[in-house]
Amino acid sequence: MRDLFRGALVRLTSESAEDIARANTIWMRDSEFHRFADSEPMRLWSEKRQREWAEKSIEKDPDDSYFRFGIRTLADDRLIGEIMLRIDWPRADGILGIAIGDRDYWGRGFGTDATDTLLRFAFHELNLRRVTLGTDTYNKRALRSYEKSGFRIEGTTRGEMLREHTRVNSVWMGILREEWQARQEGAR
């Protein structure tokens, strides 16, 4: 059996509260990153505060309806982002969120590799029926990456965000278990 947490470029990890707080404190000062990652107006939180949140969330683990992983490069074990899956078990649907905080790793396939690795975990380990995600239409890199991983557009919510005086649509995407399966067979 293969190592489920290992992709081609990255591996999925469990991070210490210290490491994740330190990394997020740096990433959050990049407002472009923040506007991709979250719809809320940004607040700049101290490392101490972020560590307290991380500790609290680690206390709740293992939580079988929420999986949060660090993303580390295989080449030099660098923490470059995070990926999460929130699961609605009765519907067997997982909501995926991913954020590559280190902008040196944008547009180079690291996020796509993390998503692929998480999808394999979602369908082979958790046996979900589908995985869902939402993103802003201005996040072109993310859209392209999700399409590469096999997500299909399921609809557009009009004007869900107001950015710089402009209404922006959000795109919702999904991948069904059978679609993911067919892609694996095609790749073989």
Place this chain on the structure above:
Amino acid sequence: MLDIQTQLFEAEDIRFGPIDHEKHPEIESRWTHDGEFMRLMELKPIRPLSPAMVKKQYEDIEKEMDESRNLFYFSIRARSDDRLIGKAVIEWIDWPHGNGYVRLGLGDPKDRRRGLGSQALSMLLRFAFAEANLFRVTAIVPAYNEGAMRLFQKFGFIEEVRRRKAMHRDDEFWDLIAYGLLASEWAAGKGS
């Protein structure tokens, strides 16, 4: 003229009111024992709730309204005798971007198909757009809930997203539909 004397919580046959922690738990507990109603009202797995459990839920709802400020919860009352007939909710409000999710239901089958749901949704939308000043509202409806689909379509909601096979009930797969309505669309259709 600024239309501020219009009563936001009064319609022809119904009105919106607050939760009554004494009288309502008994009634809502009865509704939760109706599996058909619960499946139309909830996306989560359903369960019957005792009056004490409903009471606890009401306390949680008011606590959330008070602390998070992104929820509006109204009980729907019959105008004639003020009895509880349903609930209408705007939830998960994202204030900076002006989005909210709407949801409503009438607990007793005798009160349905009489236009009361339309009156409730009409008040709820007026509140969402003319009082809370939202830019848009969303309604999430499973494709088996034809009554709700018709109601939202009647009010001009547009089907925006269809999550394929996102519901699994009675051994069948159903799409989960997101309907959206913008404030501008609501304002344009209000007179008709």
